Amino acid sequence: MTNAFLSPPQPTQSRRGSTYRNRSPSTSSNTSLHSRWQPAPTSTKSSPRSPRPTTTITTLTPSLSTLPPRRKSSTSSVVSTASSSSTATTSTVNTSMTSPLSPAENVKVVVRCRPLTQKEFLNKSESCWTISREASRISLSPHGIQKRRETNKGRMIEHHFDNVFQGSDNTDLYQTSIHNLVNQAMEGYNATVFAYGQTASGKTYGNESEPGVIPRAVDDVFSYIRQTQTKEFVLRVSYLEIYNETIRDLLAPENDTLKIHEDKRRGIYVSPLTEEVVTSPVDVLSVIQKGEANRHISTTNYNLHSSRSHTIFQLVIESRERTSTSTALGPLSSHRASKYSSRVECMRISQLSLIDLAGSEKAASDQERRKEGAYINKSLLTLGTVISKLTESRRAPPSHIPFRDSKLTRILQPSLSGQAKVVVICTISPTANSLEESNNTLKFAARVKRIVVKAKNDEVPNDKALLQKYRGEIMELRSKLDTANNVLLQEKEHTQSMLSAERQQHEQQMRQMRLVRTALKERIDHLMRLILNSSTVPMPISPTYPNGNNGPDPSKALERGDSGPVENHGDPWQLVRELQRQLAQVNASKASTEKLLAESRRRNQELEKIVEDNKGLADKVANLEAELSITKAELQVTSILAQEGNTSD
Numbered sequence: 001m002t003n004a005f006l007s008p009p010q011p012t013q014s015r016r017g018s019t020y021r022n023r024s025p026s027t028s029s030n031t032s033l034h035s036r037w038q039p040a041p042t043s044t045k046s047s048p049r050s051p052r053p054t055t056t057i058t059t060l061t062p063s064l065s066t067l068p069p070r071r072k073s074s075t076s077s078v079v080s081t082a083s084s085s086s087t088a089t090t091s092t093v094n095t096s097m098t099s100p101l102s103p104a105e106n107v108k109v110v111v112r113c114r115p116l117t118q119k120e121f122l123n124k125s126e127s128c129w130t131i132s133r134e135a136s137r138i139s140l141s142p143h144g145i146q147k148r149r150e151t152n153k154g155r156m157i158e159h160h161f162d163n164v165f166q167g168s169d170n171t172d173l174y175q176t177s178i179h180n181l182v183n184q185a186m187e188g189y190n191a192t193v194f195a196y197g198q199t200a201s202g203k204t205y206g207n208e209s210e211p212g213v214i215p216r217a218v219d220d221v222f223s224y225i226r227q228t229q230t231k232e233f234v235l236r237v238s239y240l241e242i243y244n245e246t247i248r249d250l251l252a253p254e255n256d257t258l259k260i261h262e263d264k265r266r267g268i269y270v271s272p273l274t275e276e277v278v279t280s281p282v283d284v285l286s287v288i289q290k291g292e293a294n295r296h297i298s299t300t301n302y303n304l305h306s307s308r309s310h311t312i313f314q315l316v317i318e319s320r321e322r323t324s325t326s327t328a329l330g331p332l333s334s335h336r337a338s339k340y341s342s343r344v345e346c347m348r349i350s351q352l353s354l355i356d357l358a359g360s361e362k363a364a365s366d367q368e369r370r371k372e373g374a375y376i377n378k379s380l381l382t383l384g385t386v387i388s389k390l391t392e393s394r395r396a397p398p399s400h401i402p403f404r405d406s407k408l409t410r411i412l413q414p415s416l417s418g419q420a421k422v423v424v425i426c427t428i429s430p431t432a433n434s435l436e437e438s439n440n441t442l443k444f445a446a447r448v449k450r451i452v453v454k455a456k457n458d459e460v461p462n463d464k465a466l467l468q469k470y471r472g473e474i475m476e477l478r479s480k481l482d483t484a485n486n487v488l489l490q491e492k493e494h495t496q497s498m499l500s501a502e503r504q505q506h507e508q509q510m511r512q513m514r515l516v517r518t519a520l521k522e523r524i525d526h527l528m529r530l531i532l533n534s535s536t537v538p539m540p541i542s543p544t545y546p547n548g549n550n551g552p553d554p555s556k557a558l559e560r561g562d563s564g565p566v567e568n569h570g571d572p573w574q575l576v577r578e579l580q581r582q583l584a585q586v587n588a589s590k591a592s593t594e595k596l597l598a599e600s601r602r603r604n605q606e607l608e609k610i611v612e613d614n615k616g617l618a619d620k621v622a623n624l625e626a627e628l629s630i631t632k633a634e635l636q637v638t639s640i641l642a643q644e645g646n647t648s649d
């Protein structure tokens with residue numbers, strides 16, 4: 001087996017070479033599968049079970065498009081019957097709850113009264129029940145009415161269900177009640193089938209024999225895959241039993257740590273439970289055979305091969321549209337990358353649960369059987385209580401529903417709470433000895449019929465699609481990052497060269513201004529030195545110049561120009577004022593240049609910030625890449641686990 005998705009057509013492999021039990025010659029056309037249904041040797045021991053001729057349960061779902069015409073409503077009491085098909089037929093009660101996507105519907109209930117066994121026939125027993133297949137009605141026969149009168153319980157009993165059957169033909173039962181449910185499970189709905197009835201009433205017969213529901217459902221699953229060209233599938237199976245309120249993995253009986261868990265993502269589930277990937281009907285039947293060999297079966301006062309446990313056979317169906325999506329992480333154009341990121345491929349995961357309940361029974365003579373019987377009866381009683389609570393007045397708020405009072409009801413909780421399409425096959429024995437038990441079974445059937453379910457058919461993101469989505473996002477971000485980097489680089493270079501030119505120019509201006517300023521200041525100082533006042537004029541020191549000269553004439557010195565760079569021989573005050581004006585201009589110009597420099601610095605900072613933001617984009621890409629590698633690792637682990645599962649077969 002491989003973990004690959006199954007695509008039609010899938011060649012059958014006989015890896016296990018299984019010979020599951022077989023009954024009478026198959027009436028089915030699926031001879032390849034059913035011919036393997038071998039008669040089992042009689043087992044009289046209690047656990048573990050050796051192959052035996054009867055079995056368990058089945059679960060499936062019908063499709064809206066294939067619904068048969070509406071039949072009649074269920075009589076029994078109150079609720080109208082979403083008769084006929086398990087799907088879209090909704091009673092008046094349901095109508096208000098329907099929606100195009102996931103229509104509300106009642107649990108589908110079918111009843112079968114088995115024929116008299118040889119022993120009963122030899123004892124001249126008569127059937128207490130009259131079946132009208134066409135009217136989907138079961139009622140007391142004249143013999144039954146007489147027997148009820150004898151026990152002062154003379155009320156007439158009559159019920160209508162989705163279908164009623166008698167006799168040994170499983171084909172009619174399967175085609176009418178289960179076939180569509182299997183297809184719906186393949187379409188993505190969770191589906192559950194369970195058989196309910198007193199011990200020796202024919203639950204296992206309906207599931208396994210002739211062939212029964214299970215092998216027919218397995219055939220239908222693979223037929224569906226063969227016929228559905230547009231999808232691919234992965235199938236996994238598990239098989240467990242609830243024996244004396246302990247959950248056992250029938251595919252790994254040594255595993256004794258099974259517990260019921262609940263979380264938001266997976267809902268209620270049993271773990272750690274062996275799951276085997278199957279790729280052919282033979283694979284599935286081999287798994288069932290393996291599980292059956294470990295199941296608790298014993299001889300009781302009432303049944304030679306009595307199931308002493310409830311079993312749940314579960315087929316997990318993963319399906320997705322067939323697409324040629326590449327998983328390569330090659331360079332993609334940004335256009336292609338954005339295409340990937342916008343299209344998230346999804347898959348559907350549904351479960352087909354085939355549940356074989358142990359039958360209710362009166363006290364057995366053997367102590368071990370009595371203990372088993374007590375557990376069986378207690379869990380069936382809890383099941384009855386749960387169903388009563390579920391179908392209490394719709395107007396009153398729901399009272400506490402004791403799902404946790406038994407492992408069976410806890411595991412069935414999602415199905416009974418309306419999250420799956422459900423078919424219940426109720427079986428009754430025809431004889432007067434079983435009259436009251438049969439009546440109780442019919443009452444149970446009528447109550448179950450009132451449960452409304454609204455199964456979902458959600459798509460979940462495919463891990464591989466998720467991987468692809470990450471890849472698309474990364475490619476897209478990388479491409480954006482590259483473009484942004486290029487633009488930024490160009491802008492940065494341009495801005496930096498502009499800024500540097502401006503800076504040089506400003507610096508040059510500053511240098512010149514400093515020179516001018518210095519020159520102006522020097523001239524001002526010099527002029528100031530020429531202006532005399534009382535404090536600057538030196539005291540006369542008895543000048544004695546030869547020839548009676550009184551020394552140099554300052555005005556002459558000014559005229560000669562030997563006191564410094566005096567270009568203007570006019571008013572020195574005016575000259576000073578002029579120079580001071582020029583200095584003020586230089587100062588103003590300097591302030592403006594400093595302002596320009598500050599602006600340059602600000603623009604530079606902005607540029608640095610853009611570069612920093614760009615780094616954030618790079619971080620996002622890095623995160624996505626990390627997430628991608630985690631997802632890839634998870635996929636690898638899943639694939640390794642699947643390969644280990646396959647090789648361990």
Ligand SMILES: Nc1ncnc2c1ncn2[C@@H]1O[C@H](COP(=O)(O)OP(=O)(O)OP(=O)(O)O)[C@@H](O)[C@H]1O
Nearest residue numbers: 114167168199200201202203204205303306307359
């Ligand atoms: N529809 C039927 N046609 C012919 N024989 C039947 C039919 N139903 C049941 N039987 C026979 O009746 C006997 C009891 O049936 P079966 O083992 O299926 O009962 P059960 O409800 O599974 O009992 P338990 O709860 O004890 O396991 C078997 O021998 C079986 O072959």
